[in-house]
Amino acid sequence: MNFFKLLLLLIVPLLLDANSASGEALAKRLHLSAGTKAIIQWERVFKSKRKKQKYNIVSLSANEQNALKEYLVAHAIDSDKPTVAGE
Numbered sequence: 001m002n003f004f005k006l007l008l009l010l011i012v013p014l015l016l017d018a019n020s021a022s023g024e025a026l027a028k029r030l031h032l033s034a035g036t037k038a039i040i041q042w043e044r045v046f047k048s049k050r051k052k053q054k055y056n057i058v059s060l061s062a063n064e065q066n067a068l069k070e071y072l073v074a075h076a077i078d079s080d081k082p083t084v085a086g087e
Contacts, residue, residue: 022067022071023069023071023072023074026071027071030055030057032068032072034071034072034075034076034077034079034082034083035075035076035077036077037072037076037077038076038077038078039076039078039079041076042069042072042073045072046069
């Protein structure tokens with residue numbers, strides 16, 4: 001029985017990581033381009049329930065929302081590694 005519990009503790013996190021999408025993949029799926037907004041604009045999007053609904057971000061889990069926000073902010077137009085709109 002303890003072996004089974006230990007096995008579950010080791011396998012479940014791996015399965016969850018494999019199923020969770022990266023911020024870039026989520027952005028592509030939602031048709032969001034990081035380079036279309038500045039960092040502060042992306043932060044405002046994630047603070048506003050209305051704006052999250054507009055971009056369909058509310059349909060994502062909390063982990064996916066965090067991954068998406070990290071990606072969009074890291075690649076915003078005024079970031080150190082901006083992506084070009086349409087990329």
